[in-house]
Amino acid sequence: MTDPRTEPTPDATADATPDAAPEAAPEATPGPTSEPTPATFEQRMGDFGRRAEVAGEKLGREAQAAGERWSRDPAVVGAAYTAGRVWGLLVLAAGLWFFADVTLGMDMPSVAWRDLWPIALIVVGFAVVLRGVAGRRT
Numbered sequence: 001m002t003d004p005r006t007e008p009t010p011d012a013t014a015d016a017t018p019d020a021a022p023e024a025a026p027e028a029t030p031g032p033t034s035e036p037t038p039a040t041f042e043q044r045m046g047d048f049g050r051r052a053e054v055a056g057e058k059l060g061r062e063a064q065a066a067g068e069r070w071s072r073d074p075a076v077v078g079a080a081y082t083a084g085r086v087w088g089l090l091v092l093a094a095g096l097w098f099f100a101d102v103t104l105g106m107d108m109p110s111v112a113w114r115d116l117w118p119i120a121l122i123v124v125g126f127a128v129v130l131r132g133v134a135g136r137r138t
Contacts, residue, residue: 079131082131083127
């Protein structure tokens, strides 16, 4: 009897003797195991979620850095204060108008809103021009 530990395996014998004719290997037939399987919907959505999370975190860091830069710029801070004051005054004026007309019963002239929107555009345009002129001075 031969010792199985010292007996060469069929693969080792074929590799050790180059003159021996190798057995014919079965041809690889294309099938479902030879091509990578497409990712499932859940896998694609998970990958999309991870990429969106990374992009969102990057965008958040950039927005925070821009906000910090702008908060230190005196021109931006001044423009924000001016815009806040203008909008506050417009809302206050509209509120006082309706208060006097409805609550106090004062006979205020009726104003058609369709006639006011061009004036609002003019005011906004004027504010943009003034802000541009003020930005050049500094």
